[in-house]
Amino acid sequence: MGLPGRLLAILLLVATIDFVANSIVLDRANDFALREDDAARMAEHLTIAYRVIERTPPANRSVVARELSTERFSIRWSAQPDALPTTVSLTRLRAQVLAFEPDLGKVDLRMHLLPLRGQGDIGGSMTLSDRSYLTFRTFSRSAWTLNLGRVGQTVLPTALLALLAWFLFRTTLRPLATLVQATRRVGSAQPQSLPETGPAEVRELIHAFNAMQLRIHELLARGSQTLLAIGHDLRTPLARLQLRLDNAGIDPAAHQEMSRDIDEMRDLLASLQAFVESGDDRTAQQRIDVAAMVQTLVDAASDRGADAVYTGPDSLDMVARPVAVRRSVSNLIENALHYGGNVRVAVRDRGDLIEIEVADDGPGIPDDQLEEVLQPFVRLDNARSRDTPGMGLGLPIVHRAIRSENGRLHLRNAPQGGLRATIRLPRVPD
Amino acid sequence: MTAPSIVLVEDDAPLRTLTSRALREHGYHVRAAATGAEMWVLLENEPADLVVLDIMLPGTSGIDLLRRLRKTSEVPVIFVSARGSEEDRVLGLELGADDYLAKPFGTRELIARIGAVLRRHGAPTDDAAEPRSSEIRFLGWTLSVARRELRSPSGAIVDLTGAEFDLLAAFLGQPQRVIGRERLIELSRTRLADSSDRSVDVLVSRLRRKLSAAGGQAPIVTVRGIGYMLSAEVERA
Numbered sequence: 025m026g027l028p029g030r031l032l033a034i035l036l037l038v039a040t041i042d043f044v045a046n047s048i049v050l051d052r053a054n055d056f057a058l059r060e061d062d063a064a065r066m067a068e069h070l071t072i073a074y075r076v077i078e079r080t081p082p083a084n085r086s087v088v089a090r091e092l093s094t095e096r097f098s099i100r101w102s103a104q105p106d107a108l109p110t111t112v113s114l115t116r117l118r119a120q121v122l123a124f125e126p127d128l129g130k131v132d133l134r135m136h137l138l139p140l141r142g143q144g145d146i147g148g149s150m151t152l153s154d155r156s157y158l159t160f161r162t163f164s165r166s167a168w169t170l171n172l173g174r175v176g177q178t179v180l181p182t183a184l185l186a187l188l189a190w191f192l193f194r195t196t197l198r199p200l201a202t203l204v205q206a207t208r209r210v211g212s213a214q215p216q217s218l219p220e221t222g223p224a225e226v227r228e229l230i231h232a233f234n235a236m237q238l239r240i241h242e243l244l245a246r247g248s249q250t251l252l253a254i255g256h257d258l259r260t261p262l263a264r265l266q267l268r269l270d271n272a273g274i275d276p277a278a279h280q281e282m283s284r285d286i287d288e289m290r291d292l293l294a295s296l297q298a299f300v301e302s303g304d305d306r307t308a309q310q311r312i313d314v315a316a317m318v319q320t321l322v323d324a325a326s327d328r329g330a331d332a333v334y335t336g337p338d339s340l341d342m343v344a345r346p347v348a349v350r351r352s353v354s355n356l357i358e359n360a361l362h363y364g365g366n367v368r369v370a371v372r373d374r375g376d377l378i379e380i381e382v383a384d385d386g387p388g389i390p391d392d393q394l395e396e397v398l399q400p401f402v403r404l405d406n407a408r409s410r411d412t413p414g415m416g417l418g419l420p421i422v423h424r425a426i427r428s429e430n431g432r433l434h435l436r437n438a439p440q441g442g443l444r445a446t447i448r449l450p451r452v453p454d
Numbered sequence: 455m456t457a458p459s460i461v462l463v464e465d466d467a468p469l470r471t472l473t474s475r476a477l478r479e480h481g482y483h484v485r486a487a488a489t490g491a492e493m494w495v496l497l498e499n500e501p502a503d504l505v506v507l508d509i510m511l512p513g514t515s516g517i518d519l520l521r522r523l524r525k526t527s528e529v530p531v532i533f534v535s536a537r538g539s540e541e542d543r544v545l546g547l548e549l550g551a552d553d554y555l556a557k558p559f560g561t562r563e564l565i566a567r568i569g570a571v572l573r574r575h576g577a578p579t580d581d582a583a584e585p586r587s588s589e590i591r592f593l594g595w596t597l598s599v600a601r602r603e604l605r606s607p608s609g610a611i612v613d614l615t616g617a618e619f620d621l622l623a624a625f626l627g628q629p630q631r632v633i634g635r636e637r638l639i640e641l642s643r644t645r646l647a648d649s650s651d652r653s654v655d656v657l658v659s660r661l662r663r664k665l666s667a668a669g670g671q672a673p674i675v676t677v678r679g680i681g682y683m684l685s686a687e688v689e690r691a
Contacts, residue, residue, distance in 0.1 A: 263558035270561035
């Protein structure tokens, strides 16, 4: 059933229940009877009041009426009838009273429940011979349950409506919440079809989403294969070029420069490969000592003469894909060394999370580009002008690899200068 | 001494010619094959001292070729790949290849790797001859020679630099025997890739730090004036 259908159903249901509750209250009011002696006493009061006021000159009637009133039975006289709000009439009670004092039948006796605002007492009116009115009200303890019913009757439909609306929203919104979560993961892993639940409109949306997810996955897979194929096809000609160069007998300086060019091309291809692989979650996760891994990378850098420092534990176990973590930290370290000149890497144990922070004292990344640099093939302006090699895949590789480990990469510029790249990974996959 | 004989398996013709020429110029005897089938023929006619195998041959899976080769022969294999994926590299090493080269490679690198593999495999040394054991165990640690991977007692992979790995392998080759510093320097330089000048002392201290992480004392003992010694018992799988 669609949403309009469900809403209509709820409204009809509530209206029906309201109607039924109302009828019940009316019925109960009609059937409401006092204990016999209470009814007798009420009948007496009414009769006496009527006779006395009837014989009192109109000028004095108000005063006398007040004098006749007691705490539990108050009487008022007025020349005109009050505009009485229509409330529940007490048919059976009236019959009870008339049974005791049949004469009251001639005075157009009316009895009803006063509105809840007026404390729900029993009220009524009698008409005098000169067409003026006596209105009375009396408090009766047993009317209390009746009044409770009236309160319930007002509150019940509202409460019911609220409850049903809440259920409707939940069943509608819960599949939507799952949908939103799923949209965040599109493209990153094997697509999982979402179950089509909820109202018709939501089911249609989920169905369309599942189809779209598949299409996106296929597009990406095809794109990845293309990149891989390009990379592969370029390597053999490059290998030939390298060997020809080695054989060509060129002077050593030129040979070295050309070799370096070929190396650069090879590195570009390797980074392309790494980028495609970083979105892959086909390899298995393993237990790794991430502290030893990071230390090894830092040691390797400092062995090459770089200013690289490690802080953190000697050993820290976690579960992840080793290539993903190693490549990510390695890329961040290379970036820091290249753009910042130095690197400080810290590994921290945060209970469920492992934190790896790579810091440098370089220029950082302009704030407005912090998000952009995570996109593939984006390069900062100064990188191009400084003739820096690379296709702009270093950070995207880290971003994708860490995301495939259910972690997060966070980039920020430190107040004292330099970039802080922080990787947070769950210690064990859940 | 006859020149070592190399069988080269590469489907790209120009590359095959260029590589063969480079190898001959460095004193090797080369026979070239364009397909797996040709390789079998060549090996049947005359055994080789080393096989350089391109695993991306059309038609056959180079990995399968390697597997079949290993069933019948212990000949050292260096496999070459244009794909460059980590999976390939690890799989190849696990299947028993001795080394891995990614295209494009330079002549110097090729020659150096071939030299290193032949040295490791062929020449008898005064070390106990290293059988092609896949795993070495000590104190709950496991070193996988093929994958060049060290695992702690908790099963976690502990990364080592190339030099650290070679140093550890050297210690494990002579357990409970003192190894002189000079010898250690020599042993830790078997790979071209890691040409670092780090002194043996720094490498030993790094190894100690990594090996003591499991909660015990690192099993590398300093012997004053001579060198170092691995004090643990070693078990080869």
